[in-house]
Amino acid sequence: DAKTTQPTSMDCAEGRAANLPCNHSTISGNEYVYWYRQIHSQGPQYIIHGLKNNETNEMASLIITEDRKSSTLILPHATLRDTAVYYCIVRVEGAQKLVFGQGTRLTINP
């Protein structure tokens, strides 16, 4: 699976959009971009994933650049409960394991 690079930490004000970047310059054509988050030692939680088109669900939006070398997870109206570590993971569809990096520690401030 391709390697990803994320900032160690970010802050965002409550109610604002949180934009979390991820670099995956070595991504190959059959690899998807997945985002998970982990709220304070709870089990990781799936957020969203995509291949090359932008995706949106009830939790977030995923913007993938045209060359697929980077992506941005957008939480449109961040709340205090969105404070968590966010993991960007690149993997082949059907791959069994998730390989977690250090992720980005996002703190939502009141």
Place this chain on the structure above:
Amino acid sequence: EPEVTQTPSHQVTQMGQEVILRCVPISNHLYFYWYRQILGQKVEFLVSFYNNEISEKSEIFDDQFSVERPDGSNFTLKIRSTKLEDSAMYFCASKRTHGLARGGGINEQFFGPGTRLTVL
């Protein structure tokens, strides 16, 4: 909403003792996983299980570890002789299917709340 459950939430054991961590995956899921997270470190994959056999395991998953699906609903992780360095959060996860052809399909792993294992 269906969820993965794990018991106990916290297990304290003496070094050298056997422990069994229990998980009840989501009922129509077919793929099962164990991960662990040592305090302050990354979440690490241990093992995946499908069709009553291990499909993949990491270097961490040595002979001291075993998994079982004894009754069609539970999924267990056994550590035969615990070591101090086995102290960690252990997460169970399950997934419904291998994934569909369209856009990744239903290929999400759902995680349980974890069992905190403390080895003294």
